[in-house]
Amino acid sequence: MSSIKVACATLNQTPLDWKGNLEHIKSAIQEAQKEKADLICFPELAITGYGSEDLFLSYWFPQKAVKQLEKLLPFCGDITVAVGLPVRIQEKVYNCMAIIENHELKGIVAKQFMAIDGVHYEFRWFTPWEAGKILTFDFFGKDIPLGDMIFDKKGFKYGFEICEDAWRGDARPGYRLKDRHVDLIFNPSASHFAMGKTKEREELVKKSSIILHAVYFYVNLLGNESGRMIFDGEIMVARYGELLLKNKLLSYxxxxxxxxxxxxxxxxxxxxxxxxxxxxxxVQAASLGLYDYLRKSKSKGFVLSLSGGADSSTIAVLVAEMVRRGSEELGVPVFLGKLGMSYIPQTDNPVKEIVGLLLTTAYQASENSSFSTFQSAKTLAESIGAVFKHWEIGDEVKGYTEKIENAIGRRLTWKADDIALQNIQARARSPIIWMLANINHALLLSTSNRSEGDVGYTTMDGDTSGSISPIAAVDKYFIIQWLKWAEITLGYKGLAKVNGLQPTAELRPSDNQQTDETDLMPYSIILAIEKLAIRDRRSPIDVFLNLKEELEIEADLLKEYIKKFFRLWSRNQWKRERLAPSFHLDEFNVDPKTWYRFPILSGGYEEELKELDTY
Incomplete structure (x- = not known):
């Protein structure tokens, strides 16, 4: 009875790390050879990394990728290797899978459909391949077939659907592979992580194995490759509609x-x-994203302005989880070694000790800060092992305020100058915390979340300051419930005080009793409006007509919330343009560099919002 042993390999690659990327591929091949695998399939664009962006448009970059492919040939004996890379033919660049067998390049398959939605802009770099077309490619003096092909291994026919190819319904290449009676179909992918997305992929893989009459293999890239997108490294195999293999996702x-x-x-x-x-x-994706960002940026740690509130506390826990999860999977020496550290923990709690090496926090109190938030920040920092510092910013705020009062010839008051007096407190914190980050050669973690990004409820050059904004793609409603989950499920008892506080900026005098939801609207309402307005791209009237049926809220109040959302959204696009790089973690985000583009200057939905009053 004929059989074939297939290896699927996920990789954590980095653009322009030619040596490191090649070593990962070679190491995976060697491991598969030891296990007597007949064939190994790598993800899409494994040689270069998917996130190489406009490097794909250059002449030299695809050429160097092909040279890296040549370097792999000596390592591909007694095994068939399928590996992804860009291939340039004259003025066009193609996203391809190269198949190597017995130290020789056997053929190259090109991707037929480009991903152009959400975070993907593949049409900028690649040209879709024409179905059924095959031509020859000069591979260092040897003509190699390139195009829409199938192959044979030990009597089993196999072919490829490269990532987006599989999501094109009746037009997908898989149907033509079925007509050619292939036994195995490989889907090498660079599919970005989003919460819940693995279920969609599972259904695709299981359904494909039925409708295409083949064993269906899915192989995805791994890790925070180049800054924003995180890949989960998913490997799946389905046969007869049943999922038979799935790996541990988001590995370190x-x-x-x-x-x-x-x-x-x-x-x-x-x-x-x-x-x-x-x-x-x-927590899996964000903590791995932080680890890869830290080590690939060659920084020495993180600095965080820890306010005692939900957002900064979430980020502190993510760093602690980064250390815990990475140390458990890799072992402490390897975990620290990949960060360029050779430190040997001195206590019986290495995770807490390593957090102290990597995370420095600071509580920066203004005259409007409360003892409750100070206690919250201090308790959490100490419970996870982070360095905790605290200082007053009153002198800095007073200095800035007095200078402008002297310049304009009057005193500033909360009645006349509310926003200015709030913002100067947030901005006064930024230079000090940046200074600490510079001294530590560390990354400054920005604490903005997606809900704040929607409505601009954030101080530019204040709480937006940072090298990376880990939770900018996640809504505040989710964060609040996640913290309660983390306290109980992950055992972070230091979150008890955080979870007992009402979210507040603490920028107005305490007798004002400022809260975020009083300033804005309930976070659940922001999320409901956001999903329709931004994710689904609905008009203000559509948003109202949908939500008035779903939410138990008086119609006029709902209209006011919708008007406020759209006005603040339009007014604050310039802030979203300047936010620190963020991870893509949810089904959508508001980062104009990766998901939702919107004009900085606009009419602000003026006519559309007036129409609301007619309903």
């Missing part, structure tokens, strides 16, 4: 290899059920 390793043995006889493998917890997915 440089690569993972999974194996699947297929024979002509149906095996007794049991189907896999993989429940999804959005809270767990969030």
């Amino acid at each position: 390793k440089d690569f993972q290899v999974q194996y699947f043995e297929h024979s002509e006889a149906q095996s007794d493998l049991q189907p896999i059920n993989s429940p999804i917890d959005k809270n767990e997915e969030f």
Whole structure:
């Protein structure tokens, strides 16, 4: 009975790290060879990394990728290797999979459909390949077939749907592969992480194995490759509509290899059920994203302005989880070694000790800060092992205020100058915390969330300051419930005080009793409006007509909330343009560089909002 042992390898690659990327590929091949695998499939654009962006448009970059492919040939004996890279032919660049066998390049398959939605802009770099077309490619003096091909290994026919190819319904290449009677279909991908997305992929893989009459393999990239997008490193295999193999997602390793043995006889493998917890997915992805960002930027740690509130506390816990999860999976020496550190922990609690090495926090009190938030920040920092510092910013605020009062010839008052007096407190904190980050050669963590980004409820050059904004793609409503989950499920008892506080900026005098939701609207309402207005791109009237049926809220109040949202959204696009780089973690985000583009200057929905009053 004929059988074939297939290896699927996920990789954590980095643009322009030619040596590191090649070593990861070679190491995975060597591991598969030791396990006697017949074929190994790598993800899309594995040689260069998917996030190389406009480097793909240059002449030299695809050429160097092909030279890296040539370097792989000596390592590809006794195994067939499928690996992704860009290939330039005259003025056009193609996203391809190269198939190597017995130290020779056997052929190259090109991607037929480009991803152009959400965070993807593939049409900027690549040209879609024409179905059925094959031409020859000069590979260092040897003509190699390139195009829409299938291959054979040990009597099994196999072909490829490269990432987006599989999502094109009736036009997908898989149907033509079915007509050619392939036994195995590989989907090498660079599919960005989003909470809940793995379930969509599972359904695609299982359904594809049925409708295409083939064993279907899915192989994704891994890690925070180039700054914003995180890849979960998902590997899946389905046969007859059942999921038979799935790996651990969001690994801290440089690569993972999974194996699947297929024979002509149906095996007794049991189907896999993989429940999804959005809270767990969030902490897995964000903590891995922070680790890769830290080590690839070659920084020495993190600095965080810890206010005692929800956002900064979330980020502090994510750093602690980064250390815990990474140390458990890699071991402390490897975890620290990848960060360029050779420190040997001195206590029986290495995780807490390492957090102290990597995370410095500071509580920066103004005259409007409360003892409750100070206690909250201090308790959390001490509970996770972070360095905790605190100081007053009253002198800085007073100095700035007196200078402008002297310049304009009057005293500033809360009645006349509310926004200016709030903002100067947030901005006065920024130079001091940046100074600490510079001294520590560390990354400054910005604390803005997506809900604040929607409505501009954030001080530019204040709480937006930072090298990276880990939660800018996550809504505040989710963060508030996640903190409660983290306190109980992850065991962060230091979050108890955080979870007992009402979210507030603490920028007005305490007798004002300022809260975020009083300033804006309930965070649940922001989320409901945001999903329709931004994710689904609905008009103000559409938003109202949908929400008046869903929410138990008086119609006139709902209209006011909708008007406020759209006006603040329009007014604050310039802030979103300047936010620190953020991770893409949810099904959508408001970063104009990756997901939602909006004009900085506009009419602000003036006519559309007036129409609301007619309903």
